[in-house]
Amino acid sequence: MQAALCAAAASALFRTSADGRVRINVPIDLRSAVDLDDDVVIRFSATMVDLERVAGEPFWDLARRAHGQLDAARQPATVQATALMIAAATPATPEEAEGAMLAATGADIEITNLGVVDPSAEAEISALWGPTMTTQVDGERILGVVTSGGVLRLVNVTHDPSGDIAADIVGALAAALD
Numbered sequence: 001m002q003a004a005l006c007a008a009a010a011s012a013l014f015r016t017s018a019d020g021r022v023r024i025n026v027p028i029d030l031r032s033a034v035d036l037d038d039d040v041v042i043r044f045s046a047t048m049v050d051l052e053r054v055a056g057e058p059f060w061d062l063a064r065r066a067h068g069q070l071d072a073a074r075q076p077a078t079v080q081a082t083a084l085m086i087a088a089a090t091p092a093t094p095e096e097a098e099g100a101m102l103a104a105t106g107a108d109i110e111i112t113n114l115g116v117v118d119p120s121a122e123a124e125i126s127a128l129w130g131p132t133m134t135t136q137v138d139g140e141r142i143l144g145v146v147t148s149g150g151v152l153r154l155v156n157v158t159h160d161p162s163g164d165i166a167a168d169i170v171g172a173l174a175a176a177l178d
Helices: 002-014 059-073 076-088 094-104 165-177
Strands: 021-029 044-052 109-116 141-148 151-158
Touching (some): 002 109, 002 165, 044 076, 059 165, 151 165
Parallel strands (some): 021 109
16 A cells, blocks of 8 residues: 555646656654554654656556565565664764754655554544644644544645645545456
8 A cells, every 4th residue: 555655646736746756754663563552652764765757657567666665675684674773873962863854855745644543433533634734844744643443544734735635645646456
């Protein structure tokens, strides 16, 4: 699913890409990679999916390219190396922390995906979207994704208005499924 979301986002963003590339920041859940409990704590790294426009390329070939990059990023050795790199990069000053966040948000879009979440009947939840987090830097664009009740739900959070990227992504997914 994440690869299809990346392909749909790239398809939508290729229209405005000056260099024909779309860079997508994708958080990688470390809990499943190293068998950690599913507690409420931030335990993730990220990878950058870098997709270049190829004229006439079918949607599913684009999704396969995204999948290859995601699969490589989820390999245990890559996850371990990334986690160690993040742990070693503890900023000492507010300026260093801001620089790290700006470097991490240098993507055209970030796509976070909780996967399938089906709350219990006792939860009395009337709506569910997310996850999303924003650092409020110029140009930042976050797409939060969750599937609940058999419905894919998207929420777009951005520092600057950027059209209706969520609708463009839904359109690309719908066209790919036809």
